[in-house]
Amino acid sequence: MCTKVNKNSVDADTINSHTVDADTQVNKNLFPVSRFHCSPDGILRHLNHRSPSLTRSTDPTSNLSLNTRASSALYLLHCTDTKTSWFRICEADSMPPIFLQIIFCLLFFFLGGQKLAASSSNDDFVFNGFRGANLDLDGSATITTDGLLQLTNNAKQMRGHALQPSPLHFRNPPNVTIFSFSTTFVFGSRLQDVGVGGNGLAFVIAGSKNFSKATGSQFLGLFNSTQNGKSSNHVFAIELDTIFNPEFNEENDNHVGIDINSLISNASFPAGYYADDTGLFNNLSLIDTQAMQVWVDYDGRETRLNVTLAPVPMAKPRRPLLSAIVDLSTVFLDPMYVGFSSSTGPFLTAHYVLGWSFRMNGTARDLDYKLLPSLPRIESKAKSKVLEISLPIASAGLVTIILMAIVFTVRQRMKYAELLEDWEVEFGPHRFSYKDLFKATKGFRDKDQLLGKGGFGWVYKGVLPTSEMEVAVKKVSHESRQGMREFIAEIVSIGRLRHRNLVQLLGYCRRKGELLLVYDYMPNGSLDKFLYDQSEHPLDWATRFRIIKGVASGLLYLHDDWEQVVIHRDIKASNVLLDSELNGRLGDFGLARLYDHGTDPQTTHVVGTMGYLAPELVRTGKATTMTDVFAFGTFVLEVACGRRPVDWVADVEQLVLLDWVLENWRKGSLLATRDPRLGEEYVAEEVELVLKLGLMCSHPLPAARPNMRLVVQYLEGDLPLPDLSATFLSFRTIGMLDSKSFDDYVVAYPSSLSSSMTTASSISAGR
Structure with missing residues (x-):
């Protein structure tokens, strides 16, 4: 007979404390057994010579082996570590041996199956x-x-x-x-x-x-x-x-x-x-x-x-x-x-x-x-073309002519649809299909998709149909005479530049004379919108300071940390884009020029934006890393003061931002030039550092300007900012001292003497 016994009802007097857990008890009135052992695998083993022995089988998939020669004992078939578990106690002499064998076979089936499943579990x-x-x-x-x-x-x-x-x-x-x-x-x-x-x-x-x-x-x-x-x-x-x-x-x-x-x-x-x-x-x-x-x-x-x-x-x-x-x-x-x-x-x-x-x-x-399966085969393009040509040749007469005509027609259509030149294969990132860009921008016709006009072209927002990724697509204007030159410069340089403070170029497309560049989409647009658009919430000082440091880090990467020196040539607030977290990213590399470290830049064409041009750039037309530093200095003053480099509606004394800040520094009222929209929520030491650094970077003498590595160290507080020179002259004064190139100076830095003058060089008005 079999009796179901609660584990909590067992009498501890009959159990050796060394072989059974302290909370395990066996009622000695139920059976005449004195020693049991509960092993880790969940089997309560009988240790008394008066009962049959329950021992582990040598077979790893088996839990029990039974010595059936004894006849008057009870078997405790299974135990677990939970206090509410039930045990089945079977009296051997009240049950035929065949029944015991059946019971143990069933026990082996269920418990052994659990053991086998554990061996092939997820671990x-x-x-x-x-x-x-x-x-x-x-x-x-x-x-x-x-x-x-x-x-x-x-x-x-x-x-x-x-x-x-x-x-x-x-x-x-x-x-x-x-x-x-x-x-x-x-x-x-x-x-x-x-x-x-x-x-x-x-x-x-x-x-x-x-x-x-x-x-x-x-x-x-x-x-x-x-x-x-x-x-x-x-x-x-x-x-x-x-x-x-x-x-x-x-x-x-x-x-x-x-x-x-x-x-x-x-x-x-x-x-x-x-x-x-x-x-x-x-x-x-x-x-x-x-x-x-x-x-x-x-x-x-x-x-x-x-x-x-x-x-x-x-x-x-x-x-x-x-x-x-x-x-x-x-x-x-x-x-x-x-x-x-x-x-x-x-x-x-x-x-x-x-x-x-x-x-x-x-x-x-x-x-x-x-x-193991094999990796997919690598198709040989050369072999495919040989087969493509040899099979038609092996065919007879008219079939061969028709196949050759089809191949020629397809190749001609592909050639005129999307041109591919040698420099694109060597330097360019992966191409986008015109079909994908057309769908992404809703045909370049939806005004809601138009983000604005950048250097030489319009910029549209798009969502790629395959990945649903938001992008900005720059479509170079047809009337631009420098469209192809700008396109090549951007493909060669930006396609391999990767930095958290640079706008990433994802790819490009060429179709029937149309030039398209695909960038990461910056949801907050350009920085100048936040500086000058009164409808926008003004940026606090912490955000402005972070943007300045981010642009400095990106410019350092262009000048020193990449394999080649990249001169941006058009650093300004409208070319700094803001991501979803208002981090500044330098964009619009259409004017960038590459040259190897240690060599002089091979360009003499004056390009840039009025108010950001260094004096030596106006004189010689040669751009260097120091001309970028000068433009960065003007940009820093622009962000801190919330004013354009050249403000045509301001008083004569405030017409040129750089001269106005310099004059206030001499008067000891440098902080008075900060953006009034900051109110009192700013760190005076940081504002003073930024204003002085802007003046230092905008020094008329290139040798007096710090390089971008020093600029980053000043901004991060790794180096103290040196004192400004007391002989720092305004650009209006320098222009009058240098009569030979005075006209060039007033073009780049208009004063009250030349407020209406313009230049024929490729200089755009500040935005």
Whole structure:
């Protein structure tokens, strides 16, 4: 017979305290057994010689083996760690042996099945290919018919995620330490633009599967510009990055990094591996055509993370590529999701994962390379053209002529639809189709889409139909004689410039003589609207100071931190655009000119905006980094004073902003020149610093002006600002002293003597 007994009703007098938990009791009136042991696997084992023995089978899938020779005892079949669990107590001599065998077979079936399920649970899995895999996919992620996990396709600004649907528990109770874990995966990519990848992929462990607010491009589909770096992200990632992003303190465009809540890596190193036999480092290219394997091993006790990389099918190198102490206890929630994230930017790349293995508290099982799917074949354009020509030739007569005529007609239409020149292939970012831009801007006819007129062309707002990304499309005017020259300059320079304070050029299009440039959309427009439009809410001082420092940082990048020197030549408030957080970004590089470090600029044509031109630029027509510094000084005064460089409606004394500020500095009333709309909500020391720095940058002598690296150090407080020279002359005075070039000076800095004079050079009026 079988009796159901509550665990709380057992008498402790018959139980040895060393073998059963203190809260476990057995009623000695129910059965004559004196010793039981509750093992960790949930089986209460009988220890008394008077009853049959319950012992663990040597078979790992079995829980019990029964010695059925004894006849007068009770069996406690199962126990758990919960106090309300029920036990079944069976009296052996009141039940035929066949019934006992049936009971134990059923017990083995149910309990053994639970054991087998645990061994293949979510914390230990292997995917040798992903055909039929149960993963949560979003964005561009998909599983191909060949069993490849494809995270991104050949489309711009895409992101894709693939995660295990069930979260994993990484915390060791009572939630103090993190379990050790190990994973390995094989990945590869296919590029549409040879030699240029974008942007990479990452193995990720995250507290949530919701990445809807994340952006693509350099953020790898993990964060956006506002989320990046926040501890509330609870994201750990191993990034395989193929784009150089200086804003993330990256050293190159081919590296592996350990990321904690941010794309500024805790540790990173160029992609490669250390050979076991020589110990030498061998470089690898993450955009290579061959597949590669990554191993990630975390020791929860030592909090050490090792990341290893090698080409397939090389065995795992003994020395890891990265090894760092990483405490994940402050990062991981309980539970967490594991998987992959990837993104593309302006350059098209398809990212694939061929196989994946993961194990908690152990080493991930090896992948079977023979079972892994193959990466897609790389189509040879040369081979395709040979076949395209040879097949028609092999055909007879009329069929050959018709096919050749069709090929010729298609090529002619493509040639005239969108022209492609050599310099575009070498320097340009990826092209947009005219059809996409036409749809994005509603045909360039909707007035609501018109943002304004920039240098040489109109600017329209658009939403790309494929990615729903907001962009600004600049359409160069037909009447512009310098349209093509400006277009080439912008493509060559901006296409490769990347800085958080520069407006990013995403791509371009050429069709039937039309020139179109596609930029990041800046929702708050240009800075001059906030300075001079009375209907707009005035900017507070903290925002203005942040904008000034941001523009200075961007200009320093153009002058010193990029591979070539870029002279902007048209720095002014209307060319500073504000993003959603009112951060300043320098734009409109239509007048930019490139020249190598250490050489003189090869340009003598005067271009720029009245009021921002340095005296030597007006005289010689040659632009340098110091002429940019001069324009920046005028821009700084413009932002601090809320006045245009040349105010035609002001009194004669206030006509030229620079002279007016200089005169007030001499009188000791420098702060009186600040924008009256600031009221009393400003930091006097910062305002005085900005005004003095503006005067110093606008010094008539180029040698007396600081370079942009010094300017940034002054603004950040790393260096004290030197005193202004008492011999600082106004430009009106200098112009009268230099009679030879007096006319040139009054053009750039109109005074009461020449308020009506203009210039025939390419100088636009200040906006």
